[in-house]
Amino acid sequence: MTDIAGRLDAVRALMRERDYDAFIVPLADEYLGEYLPEHNERLRWISGFTGSAGMVVVLADSAAIFVDGRYTVQVRNEVPTPLYELHHLIEEPPATWLAQRLSAGGRAACDPRMHTLSWYRATARTLEAAGHALVADSDNLVDHCWTDRPAEHVAPALLLAQRYTGLDSQDKRQQIAERIAAEGGDAALIFASDSVSWLLNVRGTDIPCLPILLSFAVLRADASVTVFVDPRRIPPGFDAHVGPGVTLYPESAAEDFLMGFGGQRVLADPDNANAWTQLALAAGGAQLVERQDPVLLPKACKNLVEVQGARDAHLRDAVAEIRFLAWLDAEVAAGRLHDEAQLADTLGEMRAANDEYHGPSFSTISAAAGNAAMCHYNHENAAAPGRLQMNSVYLVDSGGQYSDGTTDITRTVAIGDPGAEVRRMFTLVLKGHIALDRARFPAGTTGTHLDALARQYLWRYGYDFDHGTGHGVGAFLSVHEGPQRIAKAYNPAALRPGMIVSNEPGYYRAGSFGIRCENLVVVRECEAEGETPVYGFEALTLVPFDRRLVDVELLDDAERAWIDDYHQRVAERVGPLLEGAERSWLEQATAPL
Known part of the structure; x- marks a missing residue:
């Protein structure tokens, strides 16, 4: 103990x-x-x-x-x-x-x-x-x-080819350096490891689920950059990959370096970077200029190559997810009610069959029956994994890291007949998901403005959920990426084309069941008559929702049409990549309401 x-x-x-x-x-x-x-x-x-x-x-x-x-x-x-x-x-x-x-x-x-x-x-x-x-x-x-502290895991980073990134590192550094100069800065502290990884087109392998190179950097207005990183994490070919203008130092040299910016204007994000780096800059006489990490927004607004990569990654991910759901239905029909760990492992094995797969994007939430009421439940932390129960639901929230994208999907699955009340609540959640997916909004709209769309049908009956409706997602980076977010709490970041966010309303009844309907979507421009640019969402996730949980009587004509149209797109895109029983399962799962 x-x-x-x-x-x-x-x-x-x-x-x-x-x-x-x-x-x-x-x-x-x-x-x-x-x-x-x-x-x-x-x-x-x-x-x-x-x-x-x-x-x-x-x-x-x-x-x-x-x-x-x-x-x-x-x-x-x-x-x-x-x-x-x-x-x-x-x-x-x-x-x-x-x-x-x-x-x-x-x-x-x-x-x-x-x-x-x-x-x-x-x-x-x-x-x-x-x-x-x-x-x-x-x-x-x-x-x-901490006398028995585990040893630090250190491994060489991955060099990410331009066919995945769309831009080489030199172009990115020049782009960000111009932003620094425009702000009147001599340099900027690029503290977040995912920002450094994006800037250098590298990905790390030291942390499960999060493919970042553990590091921080200072980028000057002339586009030269100094990176503080354990040299053991730098792979062969790094210099040629990033191009000239990149200097590496061990992290032990950071304090002296940061204190050498006396009299210079250094942009730093007080909400994103740690206090230690900024206190060191200030102690050396640097003038700290409070600005958002200049990498944050360009990283969030995926370029055309990154958006297409996300589509490709989600198509591969859909094959694995649909194979899993077909297998799950067959196992339940045969009376084999597996535990949460077996289910998570099986889904992971199906994702791992893809050559571009690097691992999960987060620890799979595999939650049976009442465990699903804990929206961030982890069976690995339970005394024993729960087991599927007949006439209940199973919630599985999972994702993958692929060379060309990061996925995150939640599906709630009927195990037997969970009853009319569960179907009612599932349908209210799904109606909110549909409302958000169908949203059209003018440039300058934030996720805060849209959050109520996903909650409105729950609110109508006095229900809600205690988590955000949507989070940003990276490109083979963090599954939770800023600055974009859809939530009640105010977020000033406007949604822009190329941003990827989740759409995941839910409902949780303690000790009984949990429901979440999650797709990833990318913000795109829409045609509009007026002078104001109008944006909307394109669903990246291509996996059917469980029709057995839908109370059709609670849907209006537009919602029914949305479900049928979405399922038709799933069938057309993913169906040709499946065979036999799995393809038959998909045909049934995507049949019109």
Whole structure:
């Protein structure tokens, strides 16, 4: 059994040595990426929590963990409540809570490599207003206490050919350098590893699901770039691949380099880059100019080659997904009710049959019956994987990383007859999915403006879901990519042609069932009579929705037509790539309503 109490005691001993009254542990590492390599799972080590968002605050005689609405059930199952208080990450911000809990003149420490500069400044202000201090300490306390910490995995990166990227690295660097110069900058901090990977046309192999080269960089207005990266991650042929103007340094040289920009204007994103890099730039006399990462928007707006690559990747992915769904129906009909792990493994094997496949884009959510009510459930973290149950539903949210694209799809499947109430809720969710897919909107529209389209039918009856409706997706990069997003919370990023987003409304009834209908879509220009450009969505995902879960009486004529048209396109595109029983299954699954 994991000794969480012993780990907390070890951290508290170091806190006493350094005169800290609190120590903050985020679910992050020095790269601030979504997925962490095993050796950087510090929050999991100190708490046992395995979710994808959270923060721990350790005090001298207590501790608290903060998670969002996706994990309120999971956190109770994983974190020992005698040792931890449980709080909501959004409703009870950790900094506010900490300011109230510290004794007068308290000192709270954090590792500035693990937090954005915006978070660091805001937390410092909150604590200072209450008479406390935030102390930056990059000599991380957890690292000293984690005696059996896994070794870091280091492997050479992949060089991504221009047939996948559409532009070579020199052209990209020139394009971004012109943006830096236009902003009056001498250089820009390109902190996010996926931005560096996109800029250099490389992909990493060190982190499962996230094909980024762990690194950060500084790009100058003359298009030269300095990259800080473990030299063991640089493959043969790198220099020729990226072209002239790229200098590599080990990360240990970063502090001296960053402090050498005295008097220069350096663009940096306080919401995206860690505090440590920007504090070092400021300490050296650089003038920090707060700007969004200049790579973020060009990376998000896929070029024609990248969009076609996404279409091709989704077609291959559809073959694997449809083969899996056909197999699943046959297994259920034969009375073989597999467990969640077997189902996830089978789907993964079907994807892996493709030569362009590099691995999953995230850990498959394979959730049977009541487990599907936890929208980010992971069978690998359960005491034992659940098993399919007759007269229920199975939710599978999965995706793949391919050389030409990243996929993410959720399908909810009937196992036997789940009943009229499940069909009603599924249809309300699907109606929201259709409404969003059919949306037409003027240039300048954000995902926030569109979010209610997907929720309207649930709202009408007093239902909702506690997650975003859509997230951005990269091109053989992160399955969760900004700046675009579709959610209730305000997001200023306008949707633009070439952006890929998910369309994934859902509904979850605790202990009973969960439903989600997810496709990936790409923003495209539409014909319009007026003078304002109008955009819409093109569905990239090509997999049928389960017609057995549709209550046709709840659909209007336009919604019925949408489902039939979508299924016809699926049949026409994917059908010729299937044979035998799988092709017959698809014909039945895409039959008109």
